[in-house]
Amino acid sequence: MIGSLLDQRYQVVELLGKGGFGHTYIAQDTRRPGNPTCVVKHLKPATNDPDFLQTARRLFRREAEALEKLGNHDQIPRLLAYFEENEEFFLVQEFIDGHQLSLEMSPGTRWDESQVIQLLYEILPILDFIHNNDVIHRDLKPQNIIRRHSDNKLVLVDFGAVKQVKMYSLMSPEQQIKNETISIGTPGYMSSEQAQGRPRPNSDIYALGMIAIQGLTGLSPKQLAEDPTTGEIIWRQYAQVSDPLAAIITKMVRQYYKYRFHFADEALEALTSITHPNTPTAAAAAVSYVVRNYLREGYVSANKMVQSLQKLAKPCYIPPDNTTAPETTQQSPSPSQSTVKISPVNSPISPNSSPTRLGFLNQYRRKLPLLIAAGGGLVLVVFSIISASPPSQQPSRLTAENNKIQDTTKETTDKNTTEAIQEQNNCVVVTRSSNLRSTSHRRTGKVIKAGTKVTVTGKKEGGWLEISAPEEGWIWGSRTKNTCPTR
Numbered sequence: 001m002i003g004s005l006l007d008q009r010y011q012v013v014e015l016l017g018k019g020g021f022g023h024t025y026i027a028q029d030t031r032r033p034g035n036p037t038c039v040v041k042h043l044k045p046a047t048n049d050p051d052f053l054q055t056a057r058r059l060f061r062r063e064a065e066a067l068e069k070l071g072n073h074d075q076i077p078r079l080l081a082y083f084e085e086n087e088e089f090f091l092v093q094e095f096i097d098g099h100q101l102s103l104e105m106s107p108g109t110r111w112d113e114s115q116v117i118q119l120l121y122e123i124l125p126i127l128d129f130i131h132n133n134d135v136i137h138r139d140l141k142p143q144n145i146i147r148r149h150s151d152n153k154l155v156l157v158d159f160g161a162v163k164q165v166k167m168y169s170l171m172s173p174e175q176q177i178k179n180e181t182i183s184i185g186t187p188g189y190m191s192s193e194q195a196q197g198r199p200r201p202n203s204d205i206y207a208l209g210m211i212a213i214q215g216l217t218g219l220s221p222k223q224l225a226e227d228p229t230t231g232e233i234i235w236r237q238y239a240q241v242s243d244p245l246a247a248i249i250t251k252m253v254r255q256y257y258k259y260r261f262h263f264a265d266e267a268l269e270a271l272t273s274i275t276h277p278n279t280p281t282a283a284a285a286a287v288s289y290v291v292r293n294y295l296r297e298g299y300v301s302a303n304k305m306v307q308s309l310q311k312l313a314k315p316c317y318i319p320p321d322n323t324t325a326p327e328t329t330q331q332s333p334s335p336s337q338s339t340v341k342i343s344p345v346n347s348p349i350s351p352n353s354s355p356t357r358l359g360f361l362n363q364y365r366r367k368l369p370l371l372i373a374a375g376g377g378l379v380l381v382v383f384s385i386i387s388a389s390p391p392s393q394q395p396s397r398l399t400a401e402n403n404k405i406q407d408t409t410k411e412t413t414d415k416n417t418t419e420a421i422q423e424q425n426n427c428v429v430v431t432r433s434s435n436l437r438s439t440s441h442r443r444t445g446k447v448i449k450a451g452t453k454v455t456v457t458g459k460k461e462g463g464w465l466e467i468s469a470p471e472e473g474w475i476w477g478s479r480t481k482n483t484c485p486t487r
Contacts, residue, residue: 209252
């Protein structure tokens with residue numbers, strides 16, 4: 001393959017890697033100035049059966065279209081091309097000059113909390129982006145995270161498009177007919193539901209949590225044992241970590257997916273609440289967490305949400321910040337491993353909350369009454385100002401009649417002008433087809449086509465815009481223009 005010219009354009013110059021799912025090459029684009037470097041992923045199907053090739057072609061095209069959508073993110077490689085030659089499949093992607101995160105996580109090397117927090121702050125927004133585009137990475141691990149040398153940012157690579165086709169080629173004809181699923185992923189970083197071939201968005205959150213645990217403990221996921229009763233990962237005693245951060249990571253790696261964060265932005269809000277504890281952003285994240293659960297999970301009545309907010313508002317005991325963990329020596333879960341000596345770490349986060357269901361919100365319970373009181377006070381002040389306005393003097397009957405006619409004409413003109421401006425401001429144009437989500441942020445299966453004029457309500461949430469027409473629900477804001485053309 002070295003030296004071959006693929007698609008009359010891409011000159012293969014070096015083998016980058018190979019495995020059970022195909023080969024990856026470094027190539028040069030001979031049709032662009034300077035012959036820039038790119039990455040070519042090559043898959044040769046295990047069978048030449050015509051029926052399989054047709055299905056593989058469809059899967060390959062679908063995955064390529066998904067990668068095309070994701071290329072709009074700065075920390076995801078752009079898809080440059082995909083093509084088929086001699087019943088073999090090829091993907092061409094942007095080359096990322098950097099090193100794998102696994103080089104920074106050598107065995108026995110422990111990260112401090114600030115490094116792990118920075119990792120979560122960088123990767124969670126990327127996961128939120130790909131999940132909002134209905135894509136699941138399915139193979140998140142240190143080897144598939146690249147530290148880009150130009151700006152030191154982390155970049156997600158290897159979204160498994162080639163793996164999807166390769167795994168299908170390994171299925172028996174009976175499995176293909178039944179449309180059975182085969183797991184894609186790496187043991188240790190792969191959640192239980194993903195191992196059964198049914199990945200979910202928070203399967204990626206599980207994998208990221210395992211990477212965080214690997215950073216804190218210096219142990220690979222395979223070295224960590226599971227609780228024989230619950231199946232939960234046993235890791236806490238091997239890391240020097242504050243309780244709030246440990247509670248977040250523990251929730252990321254819960255065995256049963258329903259007990260994890262359902263979405264990446266939820267985990268990001270929880271992280272914000274412990275790293276910026278005395279800011280309006282953190283208080284807003286606390287309230288947003290309860291409201292989001294009300295909208296997404298659907299309580300029986302609004303009283304449930306009110307009760308949750310009341311719980312947050314109750315005063316609670318906050319332990320002093322002078323608790324430090326002593327230096328300890330722990331045994332590795334594997335008998336073949338030597339003892340692990342954990343030295344104290346200067347943690348930027350105080351362990352001042354417990355890992356309850358809303359544990360990361362405990363420190364904001366005292367702030368919520370102040371926020372509510374401040375809001376009520378603002379309403380009273382505005383009402384007082386309005387009430388204090390002096391009453392206008394009674395004009396004469398003739399003057400009143402003339403003023404009434406003038407006011408009626410002016411009101412009609414102002415109303416028409418206001419309605420026209422409001423209609424224009426509330427209207428946006430969809431520039432690219434966008435999936436429609438329901439008011440509870442669940443997928444509806446409907447698509448708002450490009451060029452459609454939609455009416456927005458003014459509500460925004462995590463990049464999504466709420467619309468009231470032609471359908472009620474939420475669409476992705478980056479796929480719209482600000483206003484409709486004037487009539």
